[in-house]
Amino acid sequence: MLMYQANNGWLTDWHLGHYGQFASGGAGLVFVESTKVDPRGCSTPRDLGIWKDDFVPDLRRISELIHTGGGAAGIQIAHSGRKARCQVPWEGRMPIASAPNVDNVEGGEWELIGPSPLPHDENFCTPREMTHNDIGQVIDMWAAAARRANEAGFDVLELHSAHGYLMHQFLSPTVNQRNDEYGGSMSNRMRFPLQVVDAVRREWPEHKPLFVRISGVDGDDWCIEDSVAYARELKKHDVDVVDCSSGGMIKTAFSLQTHGLGYQVPLAEQVRAQADIRTMAVGLIVHAQQAEQILQDNCSDLIAIGREALHNPNWPVHAALELGVEGPFASMPDSYRYWLEKRAATHY
Secondary structure, eight states, X not given: OOOOXXXXXXXXXXXXXXXXXXXXXXXXXXXXXXXXXXXXXXXXTTOEEOSSGGGHHHHHHHHHHHHHTTOEEEXXXXXXXXXXXXXXXXXXXOBOSSOBOTTOOTTSBOOOEESSSOOSSTTSXXXXXXXXXXXXXXXXXXXXXHHHHHHTTOSEEEEEEOTTSHHHHHHOTTTOOOOSTTSSSHHHHTHHHHXXXXXXXXXXXXXSOEEEEEESOOSSSOOHHHHHHHHHHHHHTTOOEEEEEOOOSSOOOOOTTTXXXXXXXXXXXXXXXXXXOEEEEOSSOOOHHHHHHHHHTTSOSEEOOOHHHHHOTTHHHHHHHHTTOSSTTTTSOXXXXXXXXXXXXXXX
């Protein structure tokens, strides 16, 4: 989940406090937010970056902090494509018409790129259609980001191929209007994201898991059957887990009334069953028993907690207590565990 607290891609002390609390709270795997492989791909001027080697030492501080707390460290890498260059959400999230580029990329302007020269909506600027040379350069950026993530000590890597961002843009028959080998048929539209996966896998160690986040359905023209077909190809390209979210291609209203708890779980369940690949369920999973039942029913292999973890960074410990797990504080650092076990022994 983007926190919009970086400075020209640089990590700040805020991030250390933010991610450290989740590892101390008992999470088995802590994902660092959507981190950009290319400054042009930043959603806002405050996105975290991994587009240069200089960022590695600071990112390593986060992975080491997570490890010290007892968790595995993951990082999601991404490129926003035509959805880049916006204000942060609490300032309106409106597109920025023209601005100096993040970190002063050559050319001096923050250029929007995408598979075709089609804006995200009427408020966005039109992106420049990516040439074959652009495609190759961006694929190399993903690969370099994977290398840096490994050097920074992360255990798990996730590629963001959902929510209307660049990889998803190439998949979409509405957004991708190309007439070359990267557009048209489903196999052509999958070419760019699968080339990204292959390039990343050459840099990302074989023994470390590779996740891909998808929009199981996107509210436009991408359906669950497309996601199953995509997941089957991802498995062939050595992806270990498909993280099943939804939406992001068009504006849609979101509310508990229209979606309800666990509304995306059926997407993870169908992809898991029909593509024969591990999945991660996400989306309004808020209760411990709800999360446990998803696993017991074989709907997914992993549970991802987002906003609920922001509300309660100790959610895993809360779940352990609620589910009657023996030694519920065992996943916390010793300095937490000792005091909480002592308090628990007093029965109040």
